[in-house]
Amino acid sequence: MDYTAYKTLRNNIDQLSEKLEKQHQKHMKCKAGCDLCCMDYSIFPIEFHNIVEALKERKDKPTFNTDKDEASCIFLNNHKCEIYADRPIICRTHGLPLLYMNEDNGWELSACELNFTEFDMEEFTEENTFPQDKFNSKLYLLNKEFIAKNKLTDYGEFDLIPIKELAKHI
Numbered sequence: 001m002d003y004t005a006y007k008t009l010r011n012n013i014d015q016l017s018e019k020l021e022k023q024h025q026k027h028m029k030c031k032a033g034c035d036l037c038c039m040d041y042s043i044f045p046i047e048f049h050n051i052v053e054a055l056k057e058r059k060d061k062p063t064f065n066t067d068k069d070e071a072s073c074i075f076l077n078n079h080k081c082e083i084y085a086d087r088p089i090i091c092r093t094h095g096l097p098l099l100y101m102n103e104d105n106g107w108e109l110s111a112c113e114l115n116f117t118e119f120d121m122e123e124f125t126e127e128n129t130f131p132q133d134k135f136n137s138k139l140y141l142l143n144k145e146f147i148a149k150n151k152l153t154d155y156g157e158f159d160l161i162p163i164k165e166l167a168k169h170i
């Protein structure tokens with residue numbers, strides 16, 4: 001399966017995330033060992049299959065943490081992500097100020113509760129926030145194409161798979 005376009009999107013997201021992280025350095029408390037954002041997210045099949053393939057190639061297989069509660073991510077071990085290099089897109093913007101449109105077509109901003117505690121919300125602009133909808137739309141379209149191209153008829157275009165399902169495939 002070809003993941004070139006997906007990986008390009010992922011790189012673009014990483015670059016923008018890095019830029020925003022530097023820009024907001026003073027207001028972000030994100031650091032190694034903090035796992036407040038790590039949950040059992042649900043991801044598109046394109047991401048799911050990309051992770052399956054990436055982990056199959058890895059010599060050091062990840063350890064699954066199944067002792068935790070249902071909502072926790074199975075790849076979180078001792079406060080560290082076991083699949084950091086291959087983690088899905090949702091995990092690549094943790095902590096950043098995310099700008100998105102809510103169900104009432106109004107703009108909303110979301111950021112980790114530990115960050116931006118002394119930041120004036122009025123200072124958030126299009127230039128210093130992460131445009132979540134723009135990247136989500138691109139991911140949605142790539143996923144739709146991926147399902148069609150690979151004839152993955154079990155999936156609908158809006159279907160998401162919980163990360164914990166990866167344990168059955170690796």
Ligand code: SF4
Nearest residue numbers: 038039073076081091
């Ligand atoms: S994949 Fe890694 S970064 Fe994402 S929620 Fe799980 S442990 Fe956290």
